Amino acid sequence: MIGLEVHAELLTESKIFCSCTTKFGGEPNTHVCPVCLGLPGTLPVLNKKVVEYAVRAGLALNCTIANFSKMDRKNYFYPDLPKAYQISQYDLPLCSNGYVEIEVDGKVKKIGIKRIHIEEDAGKLLHENTDGSLVDYNRAGVPLIEIVSEPDMSTPEEAYQYLTKLKSILEYTEVSDCKMQEGSLRVDTNVSVRPVGSTELGTKIELKNLNSFKAVQKALEYEIKRQVKVLEEGGTIVQETRRWNESKGITEPMRTKEEAHDYRYFPEPDLVPIIVTDEWKEEIRKSLPEMPHHKRERFIAEYGLPEYDAKIITSSKKMADFFEKCVLEYDSPKAVSNWLMGEFSRLMNETGKEIDEVPVTPQMLAKLLKLIDNGVISGSIAKTVFEEMFGTGKEPEVVVEEKGLKQIANENELREIIKKVIAENPKSVEDYKNGKEKAMGFLVGQVMKATKGKANPQLTNQILKEELSK
Amino acid sequence: MAISRSEVEHVAKLARLKFSQEEIEEFTVQLSKIIDYVNKLNELDTENVEPTAHIVPIYNVFREDEVKPSMDRDKILMNALYKENGCFKVPKIIE
Incomplete structure (x- = not known):
């Protein structure tokens, strides 16, 4: 318990x-x-x-x-x-x-x-x-x-x-x-174990020094195992305060500050x-804002988000607010939700930052998504651009310009590169002509490699097919 | 006796007070007398009386949530017996 x-x-x-x-x-x-x-x-x-x-x-x-x-x-x-x-x-x-x-x-x-x-x-x-x-x-x-x-x-x-x-x-x-x-949120926990079916309360152990929700979970997992082991070996649990030692992954007895x-x-x-x-x-009740579960239902109804997305996006008010502001600028809720749950969350987890500590604004994410739609950058390059925005707070178009990440959508330019790839990979061309579809994927990969991912994917496919059927 | 010797020792310990055996003895007698006197109140029937939290019928004395300047640190630390790096210094506490 x-x-x-x-x-x-x-x-x-x-x-x-x-x-x-x-x-x-x-x-x-x-x-x-x-x-x-x-x-x-x-x-x-x-x-x-x-x-x-x-x-x-x-x-x-x-x-x-x-x-x-x-x-x-x-x-x-x-x-x-x-x-x-x-x-x-x-x-x-x-x-x-x-x-x-x-x-x-x-x-x-x-x-x-x-x-x-x-x-x-x-x-x-x-x-x-x-x-x-x-x-x-x-x-x-x-x-x-x-x-x-x-x-x-x-x-x-x-x-x-x-x-x-x-x-x-x-x-x-x-x-x-x-x-x-x-330290504006602090957690202490009490835990006791009892045999299945027993209604008698076990001895309570208090756990301290829990610095994250994950630490709470891990400390409880450890402590429950420890208590079960003590009882199974015929011992008794002594009521005490224990401290979670994060680096060792164990709980240890703590000296109490007040004896009585x-x-x-x-x-x-x-x-x-x-x-x-x-x-x-x-x-005061009237001043309460929309609660998470109401917001979740509204996001499903209003933006057509899948339940899973709506749940994750509304689990934090800051993320929900970010989402709504971004959708105002870029009218594809699912794309915005994908980015928030994907790249955005991944980088927040890696850096331990909250959404309001990240220099990327809803407007900036909307601009990035528009750059993909307008064919300026590809979806995979967008991830590179986003990472730079996340780290520096620069506008997406500035990052694209500075790093020369603009998509190659010029047909002649791309055709030259593709011709070169075909000339350098006679074996794959042969395979393709013998009906091996996989060889096509390899060739597309080579084009991407040659252009550092900047080739427009649709155009690459189209030109490759044309060149290969010649 | 309304209060035992060990209770007096316990209360003294909680209050961080040290007494000699004689003093403990003396206080046990004195405190018992005080408690006996106050115990007279137990003779009253309080069955339907709400516990009193405050003797004057005043409620909801609030201040608005407004920040005002804090006190100057030099003044704050002026009476501190020991100080260091802008802090009060106390005997070492180990958790």
Whole structure:
């Protein structure tokens, strides 16, 4: 059984209890003030947008929104926590009882969401120093939502699908940018095993240091095998926190930072309770954008995309937006979708870039596709051009010009090259004339080789046939 | 006793406080008296009473999501006992 806890930083401009910026990066301790440092005499004031964003996420995740909610203090000592307590929510979270639908092996499964609460992020410890640790409080007080799932997932694949879906919904609702590499989305997971048919819960192990969804999946796979092996050998699972070691591909025990997990929660006296009226809730509901599954259906109906394409393109809002902008300029949705799922995604995976970090704009992709249609470049050369655009942000026609990639569509020029290829390959010409169709493919290949792929394919075929029948 | 010795030791540990055996003894008696006194409240029937989160009937005190300048770093670090590279410096923490 697998349960996941996801922390997502909210996309507000300012922190949860003060007016410092939430911007990522920045010199250490330049985004701090007496409030987020917890200096004596300061008082927190809740950012209204934090409540709105959390409610928006809750509505998108089918949660019940609490009419009455309050903040609580979670007490523990750690240097990244300036007040020695974190302002969080304990027994009355803003949202509860939601769910996400995932698809595994073609079947839809509901994964319950137990609760979503709002809280403040902690600072960052830098360990580079040998005789001490350095603390940067820029992140302290950045608003977070913690999304706690029910232990409804039974395989690492389901956990992966849940996270992918959750991320997509959070991005769609624009409450978080979900950048794992910047720590704006963080995942902890609980996992326990039990014999088939048993209803008794196994001992829970918490896994940390999961830096990507793939890491979550791999860590779970490893951890489930480990637990099964321990039990099969007659051992017992000890409740503990383990850390995923990415390079070794194993989980290992972690020293806990607080020996007693006794947080002594109590109502935060510096903040008054939150009441979300039905009116406010409906207002937020109206601000929700089109959700992934609706968009998927619309893409099938409006653009005639196959279901598979529509699913992939709409899994990220940014990609869906890119697609729609590109189709405005180039009216062949399927071609655009092929490029997005093909070359575009391949290069994004290779470089680890998100679509909005790539210098290629929808207009640029549309121009590239037009160049193919107009016969300026061939489809295979277009891939070379695209790679250059992806790396440099240059316009397609500039790349074609600079690299001399223009297709050879001049009949006389091409005929000369073809004649030469025929003269150099008497054996293949002989084979072709004896009825070996394959020889034709070889000759076309030789023409492409001679022109570095720039020969117009249709014209090449036509001229070759003409020359060979002479 | 409303509170045991080991509970006092536990609470002291959570609060990072060190006490002598005598002090622990003394606090156990004192804290027990305080808890006994507060326990009087348990005599009241609270069956249909909502737990109180806040004593004043005020709700929804918010600020708008607006960024204002943060404090100057030199000022921020002025009272820090130890500092380095624009950071607060604390005893080494190993995870």
